[in-house]
Amino acid sequence: QYIYSNRLNLGQVRSEENAFWSLAPHDISIFQYITDSYPESIMANGSTFLQEGIYDSTITQLKYTNGIEGHIFVSWLHPFKEHRLVVIGSESMITFEDSIEGKPLKLYSKKFDFNKGTPEKIDGPVELIEYDQQMSLTEELRYFINHLNMKKPIISNGQHALEVTKILVEASNQLQEASN
Numbered sequence: 131q132y133i134y135s136n137r138l139n140l141g142q143v144r145s146e147e148n149a150f151w152s153l154a155p156h157d158i159s160i161f162q163y164i165t166d167s168y169p170e171s172i173m174a175n176g177s178t179f180l181q182e183g184i185y186d187s188t189i190t191q192l193k194y195t196n197g198i199e200g201h202i203f204v205s206w207l208h209p210f211k212e213h214r215l216v217v218i219g220s221e222s223m224i225t226f227e228d229s230i231e232g233k234p235l236k237l238y239s240k241k242f243d244f245n246k247g248t249p250e251k252i253d254g255p256v257e258l259i260e261y262d263q264q265m266s267l268t269e270e271l272r273y274f275i276n277h278l279n280m281k282k283p284i285i286s287n288g289q290h291a292l293e294v295t296k297i298l299v300e301a302s303n304q305l306q307e308a309s310n
Contacts (some may be wrong), residue, residue: 132218133161133200138208148185150176150305151298153204154309159286159295160215161202165194168293174301175308179207183309196297224259235259 137158144152162168169192176188189204192266194200210232239254270286277283 131199131220133216135200135215137161137202137204138213139206139211140208140250141206141211141275143180143186143206145181145184147170148176148302148305149204149206150174150185150186150188150190150301152206153303154202155294155298157202157204157215159290161192161200161277162192162293162297163285165196165198166218167196167198169297170195171251172297172300172304176305178309182184185305188301188305190256192297210222219245223255233263250291252306 137153142152157209165238170194172190174188174190177184178184186207188203190202192200192202211229215226215228217224219241220250221241223240224236225238226235227233235258236257237257239252239256242249243252244250273283273285
């Protein structure tokens with residue numbers, strides 16, 4: 131139903147790219163993988179504080195044809211590090227927190243049922259999901275290397291990269307138009 135990510139930190143400020151291009155591609159890629167579709171609507175806004183014309187913070191809203199919505203909040207002007215992904219479904223919710231020790235992946239048995247037309251909260255248990263904690267970039271490179279033998283990549287390919295780039299460009303155009 132809804133996906134959101136926060137990629138925030140008081141981190142490396144760049145002068146050749148904004149926070150959106152620096153931080154959001156990772157999350158856009160994840161959204162594309164989860165939804166298996168291209169957004170029908172992209173709305174971006176942001177703020178520039180440190181350097182004129184270079185966004186330090188952006189919020190991008192995405193709406194997909196299958197009814198899924200989401201937002202990506204990125205900033206390198208934030209007092210603490212937070213790399214969080216939240217996926218809210220109709221039956222449960224899942225979170226991944228890359229910025230805290232142990233990088234927990236949790237399944238929340240939480241949802242709303244309707245009782246005579248009124249939403250009623252169902253608050254079930256939280257389950258910690260164990261997973262093989264490999265370095266993402268190492269695994270990405272391993273996957274790429276394993277497909278150099280002409281074996282067609284399934285998880286991420288040229289079309290996927292093109293879609294991520296198109297989303298980055300469309301959102302950036304909106305940011306640019308807003309600053310003019």
